[in-house]
Amino acid sequence: MSVHQSGADPHSAIPRGEDGRTLAPFGRRRALVVSTRTVGSYVLLELADRDGPPADPGQFHMLATQQHWGAGEDERPFLPRAFSPMGSSGGHLWFMLEDVGPGTHRLATLKKGEALWVSGPFGRGFHSPETVHVEARSVSGDDPALGDRGGPRPILVAGGIGLPPIIDWSRRLTEQGTEATMLLGFRDAAHAQVAASFATAQLATDDGSAGHHGYVTELLAAELDRDQHAVVYACGPGPMLEAVRRLVSERDVPTELALEAGMACGYGACFGCVVPLKDGGYARVCVDGPVMAAGDLAPVPAH
Amino acid sequence: MPVSFCGLALDHPIVNGSGTFDALAAERAFGRTALHAAFPFSAYVSKTITLVPRPGNPPPRLWETATGLVNSIGLPNKGVEAYLADDVPRYATLPVPLITNVMGATGEELAEVTAAVGDRPEIAAIELNVSCPNVATGLDIGAVPAELEAVLRRVRPVTAKPLIVKLTPNTADVALCAQAAEAAGADAVSLINTLRAVPLQPDGSGARWLGGRQGGLSGPAIRVVALAQVAAVAERVGIPIVGMGGVQHGRHAADLLSVGATLVAVGTESFRDPIAGARIAAELSALAAGA
Numbered sequence: 001m002s003v004h005q006s007g008a009d010p011h012s013a014i015p016r017g018e019d020g021r022t023l024a025p026f027g028r029r030r031a032l033v034v035s036t037r038t039v040g041s042y043v044l045l046e047l048a049d050r051d052g053p054p055a056d057p058g059q060f061h062m063l064a065t066q067q068h069w070g071a072g073e074d075e076r077p078f079l080p081r082a083f084s085p086m087g088s089s090g091g092h093l094w095f096m097l098e099d100v101g102p103g104t105h106r107l108a109t110l111k112k113g114e115a116l117w118v119s120g121p122f123g124r125g126f127h128s129p130e131t132v133h134v135e136a137r138s139v140s141g142d143d144p145a146l147g148d149r150g151g152p153r154p155i156l157v158a159g160g161i162g163l164p165p166i167i168d169w170s171r172r173l174t175e176q177g178t179e180a181t182m183l184l185g186f187r188d189a190a191h192a193q194v195a196a197s198f199a200t201a202q203l204a205t206d207d208g209s210a211g212h213h214g215y216v217t218e219l220l221a222a223e224l225d226r227d228q229h230a231v232v233y234a235c236g237p238g239p240m241l242e243a244v245r246r247l248v249s250e251r252d253v254p255t256e257l258a259l260e261a262g263m264a265c266g267y268g269a270c271f272g273c274v275v276p277l278k279d280g281g282y283a284r285v286c287v288d289g290p291v292m293a294a295g296d297l298a299p300v301p302a303h
Numbered sequence: 304m305p306v307s308f309c310g311l312a313l314d315h316p317i318v319n320g321s322g323t324f325d326a327l328a329a330e331r332a333f334g335r336t337a338l339h340a341a342f343p344f345s346a347y348v349s350k351t352i353t354l355v356p357r358p359g360n361p362p363p364r365l366w367e368t369a370t371g372l373v374n375s376i377g378l379p380n381k382g383v384e385a386y387l388a389d390d391v392p393r394y395a396t397l398p399v400p401l402i403t404n405v406m407g408a409t410g411e412e413l414a415e416v417t418a419a420v421g422d423r424p425e426i427a428a429i430e431l432n433v434s435c436p437n438v439a440t441g442l443d444i445g446a447v448p449a450e451l452e453a454v455l456r457r458v459r460p461v462t463a464k465p466l467i468v469k470l471t472p473n474t475a476d477v478a479l480c481a482q483a484a485e486a487a488g489a490d491a492v493s494l495i496n497t498l499r500a501v502p503l504q505p506d507g508s509g510a511r512w513l514g515g516r517q518g519g520l521s522g523p524a525i526r527v528v529a530l531a532q533v534a535a536v537a538e539r540v541g542i543p544i545v546g547m548g549g550v551q552h553g554r555h556a557a558d559l560l561s562v563g564a565t566l567v568a569v570g571t572e573s574f575r576d577p578i579a580g581a582r583i584a585a586e587l588s589a590l591a592a593g594a
């Protein structure tokens with residue numbers, strides 16, 4: 001464990017691991033609901049998490065309610081659920097949820113003042129465009145200069161509920177003086193409503209009710225046609241990430257994918273959350289990811 | 304609540320179930336300093352290792368039930384050689400003794416892994432996972448008392464270290480298996496391992512959910528099964544028992560101790576609360592003080 005000593009970094013006092021990740025306080029802690037808001041098909045949840053550090057964009061937390069966790073469909077949920085914050089600072093965490101089952105349903109119906117169990121931030125977040133570019137190039141044996149345009153252009157791609165970590169990452173890049181291209185895909189206009197505050201983002205919907213009629217990966221292909229000198233970051237459902245992985249591997253574009261997997265623990269204890277690797281074997285999404293280099297992965301499973 | 308177990312002096316009776324707490328991954332998530340300063344268990348039981356590396360089962364590996372978890376992890380591990388070279392020196396820096404859990408498909412294989420592990424001074428005791436299917440019969444080698452006894456007679460002489468036999472609950476009479484283990488020279492038994500379980504796809508197709516097709520049930524759903532099996536074993540053997548299955552609170556640990564366990568292991572509850580072991584040890588000690 002080391003403490004980063006950069007005077008300009010507002011998060012400089014936060015304990016970090018050997019690989020630079022923000023470490024989670026050991027154990028779980030209580031956090032209170034500060035506000036909730038429904039935006040189209042999603043619920044935004046703000047928590048007061050006084051004892052937790054802000055997360056690196058792409059990290060995630062494990063959440064469970066303190067009361068009535070386990071009286072839903074099939075008497076589930078039993079285990080905590082993984083969520084990537086769309087923002088974290090000053091002892092507050094902001095999440096965006098989609099009600100897809102008993103755990104997310106319980107969280108989506110929380111009221112102000114209710115208590116949760118929180119642990120995290122866990123996992124490995126996004127890396128700077130320069131880092132991703134250099135690591136991908138050293139793997140492919142190719143080593144062109146980064147260019148005279150101030151480094152590769154980040155393209156951020158989100159599909160549906162993959163949006164939260166992408167929002168957090170775009171904000172961090174902006175703070176660091178880099179404007180990213182944002183490509184957002186949703187099922188329909190009701191899901192796309194949450195994207196209204198991203199005026200410069202390009203939008204796609206599956207049913208054509210807002211923005212481009214089609215998949216967000218079509219927007220990505222068009223962007224890469226215009227400019228190959230890019231680094232791609234993507235988060236979304238398995239089939240979307242697999243489409244991104246195929247596209248960027250054909251075109252040899254350095255890419256990080258933020259993966260999802262069913263999890264029991266979130267901190268490497270159960271070996272339940274694996275994804276297959278290109279060179280065989282598996283990696284645990286919760287400790288080796290959730291952000292992983294696309295070039296290291298075998299085809300991304302659908303669930 | 305200090306306790307003595309197979310010659311080990313432990314600070315309290317709460318250890319982890321094998322395969323439910325990866326101390327090296329926990330160092331990456333929480334930091335080494337924080338983990339070591341508040342290590343939740345009085346001894347550390349590492350995940351099952353085998354003679355040759357195993358990748359584990361394809362996903363999905365998890366299924367949640369009413370107050371329980373079905374896992375089909377498939378015992379991924381780096382093999383005994385890499386375990387001894389890479390992991391043991393790091394586990395040796397933990398503030399508690401190390402118990403190494405091993406498995407083999409035959410008596411020969413189990414003896415070979417046990418002998419390799421038995422040479423290492425950093426390892427305080429060895430737990431034998433006998434829930435491995437016999438390739439010829441399809442039954443777990445630990446499920447048939449005579450076969451279990453034959454396997455253990457092969458393994459017992461290769462090490463002087465304490466041997467804990469982790470019994471399988473998927474058998475007709477677990478107490479008979481415990482007696483066979485005691486007869487073959489086991490120093491202790493541990494139980495229960497997970498109960499065989501087969502979840503189906505939620506879409507009603509009838510297809511199996513788990514990549515490994517079948518799995519094992521753990522968590523609160525199996526707590527009363529653990530009480531029944533530990534009580535049955537305690538009536539038939541004199542060696543100490545590590546009881547486990549669904550422990551979430553000091554009360555549950557106290558119940559297992561009251562039916563005959565000497566130590567209690569916490570598994571699935573650590574997934575919900577990373578420091579569950581320390582909390583349960585404190586609750587247990589408060590219960591004992593109040594009694």
Ligand SMILES: Cc1cc2nc3c(=O)[nH]c(=O)nc-3n(C[C@H](O)[C@H](O)[C@H](O)COP(=O)(O)OP(=O)(O)OC[C@H]3O[C@@H](n4cnc5c(N)ncnc54)[C@H](O)[C@@H]3O)c2cc1C
Pocket residue numbers: 060077081082083084085095096097098099100101102103104105161164165259260261262263290303365366367368505
């Ligand atoms: C790193 C990470 C970050 C995430 N970030 C977000 C986020 O920001 N916002 C968000 O809304 N979601 C996020 N998720 C997804 C979220 O964790 C899941 O949607 C949630 O766990 C679903 O729980 P549930 O109880 O609502 O649904 P479940 O019923 O558990 O269903 C979820 C899926 O699991 C499968 N399933 C069904 N029944 C079972 C069962 N009994 N056992 C196991 N699997 C079953 C099905 O494929 C189903 O579609 C993230 C996931 C990860 C891993």
Ligand SMILES: Cc1cc2nc3c(=O)[nH]c(=O)nc-3n(C[C@H](O)[C@H](O)[C@H](O)COP(=O)(O)O)c2cc1C
Pocket residue numbers: 270271319320321322323350351372374376378404432469494495496497520521522523525547548549550568569570571572
């Ligand atoms: C995800 C998971 C992985 C496990 N891996 C192992 C293992 O590698 N070796 C072993 O002997 N037991 C393994 N077990 C069994 C546990 O050690 C324990 O016997 C069982 O889970 C019951 O305790 P619990 O209900 O407190 O979890 C595993 C259990 C789970 C849930």
Ligand code: FES
Pocket residue numbers: 262263264265266267268269270271272273284285286287
């Ligand atoms: S969720 Fe348990 S190892 Fe990743």
